[in-house]
Amino acid sequence: MKPSGxxxxxxxxxxxxxxxxxxxxxxxxxxxxLGEQGGRYxxxxxxxxxxxxxxxxxxxxxxxxxxxxxxxxxxxVVADFGYATYKKINKLxxxxxxxxxxxxxxxEQKPYDGRKSDxxxxxxxxxxxxxxxxxxxxxEKDEYYYKLILDGKLDEYWNLTGGV
Numbered sequence: 001m002k003p004s005g006x007x008x009x010x011x012x013x014x015x016x017x018x019x020x021x022x023x024x025x026x027x028x029x030x031x032x033x034l035g036e037q038g039g040r041y042x043x044x045x046x047x048x049x050x051x052x053x054x055x056x057x058x059x060x061x062x063x064x065x066x067x068x069x070x071x072x073x074x075x076x077v078v079a080d081f082g083y084a085t086y087k088k089i090n091k092l093x094x095x096x097x098x099x100x101x102x103x104x105x106x107x108e109q110k111p112y113d114g115r116k117s118d119x120x121x122x123x124x125x126x127x128x129x130x131x132x133x134x135x136x137x138x139x140e141k142d143e144y145y146y147k148l149i150l151d152g153k154l155d156e157y158w159n160l161t162g163g164v
Contacts, residue, residue: 021070033132059114063121104139
């Protein structure tokens with residue numbers, strides 16, 4: 001059977017499910033943070049999704065609430081696999097991702113394990129889910145809030161960020 005309509009060679013179609021709830025970051029922002037209970041509920045889903053990806057030897061490398069969609073019944077869908085890879089995931093060197101969610105070894109342009117960088121991003125995402133703010137602007141030693149964490153000044157950090 002010959003296809004009807006216009007045929008364009010070398011064109012790839014990607015058909016995705018419709019995810020009606022929009023972008024997860026918008027949900028977090030509209031609520032002003034989802035608190036600890038929301039953090040547990042959504043982080044459970046994200047940990048399961050990332051665990052599945054990693055079990056298939058795929059790393060995302062740009063996990064952030066802006067790349068997560070909200071489906072029916074508040075089920076999360078991880079999206080935007082533009083930086084994802086399955087090649088040499090424990091010895092990556094490409095500088096990619098979004099700076100505020102990026103693991104320090106990436107910002108320092110050192111070789112990194114993509115699984116560990118995804119986990120770091122999940123930690124930042126959890127902070128955003130619970131408090132609707134970022135824990136720091138970048139995971140670099142000269143960034144004020146990140147340095148407080150590195151230096152073990154956690155009481156001062158939490159007092160300044162309003163987390164406790």
